[in-house]
Amino acid sequence: MGKLIEVFGISKTMRRLVRVEKKTNRRALAAVRRNAKLIQKRAIEYAPVDEGFLEDAIRIGEVRGGKNRFEFLIGVDTNKLGPSYTQRGFRYDIAMHEGSYRLGIKSAEKEAFSGKNVGPGYLSRAFKDYEKKVIKDVEEALRGSF
Numbered sequence: 772m773g774k775l776i777e778v779f780g781i782s783k784t785m786r787r788l789v790r791v792e793k794k795t796n797r798r799a800l801a802a803v804r805r806n807a808k809l810i811q812k813r814a815i816e817y818a819p820v821d822e823g824f825l826e827d828a829i830r831i832g833e834v835r836g837g838k839n840r841f842e843f844l845i846g847v848d849t850n851k852l853g854p855s856y857t858q859r860g861f862r863y864d865i866a867m868h869e870g871s872y873r874l875g876i877k878s879a880e881k882e883a884f885s886g887k888n889v890g891p892g893y894l895s896r897a898f899k900d901y902e903k904k905v906i907k908d909v910e911e912a913l914r915g916s917f
Contacts, residue, residue, distance in 0.1 A: 792839075795912075795913050796839055798912035798913065799909050799913060802905075802908040802909045803841075803905065803908075803909060804843070805908070806901055806904060806905040806908055807843040808831065809901055809904075810898055810900075810901050810905075811829055811830070811831050811897075813896075813897035813900055813901065814829050814845060814893050814894050814896075814897035815829050816885060816887045816897075817887055817888060817889055817890070817894075817896055817897055818867070818889070818893045819877075819881075819890055819893070820877045820881050821874075821875030821876070821877045821878050822853075822863055823863050823864075824851055824852055825864055825867065828847045828848045828849070828852045828853075828864065829845070829846070829847055830847070830851070831843055831844070831845050832845075832846070845898070846894065847864040847894075849862070849864070867890070867891070867893065868891065868895070869891070870891060871891060874889060878890065
């Protein structure tokens, strides 16, 4: 025969679990948001500056989907690029990220002055620089929620 087990405090436990869920979401979101700002700053440091306003156009976009799903997109807002955006029939931001080229005078000066590697892959290199830190910070944020 089975034994009857009586459980007390189930609603209190459920409320605690809901609070933990909200706390973990807030902490993880804050950690990712902090790191997105660092990645944006690094991408700006790496971005060429010979034409347009590429540095000013590097933005963070936050996309929420579902109950607990969010994404951060770090990329170029083409509305902020300025007149060189479509000059010579190509997208300056894409050409500068994906292409192979010699730096122009302004970008070479930026690189020499800042000590940063200005040029191709400015967005993906910035993310790569912080990839492990993002993971570590989110893991720490989640651990700190319990």
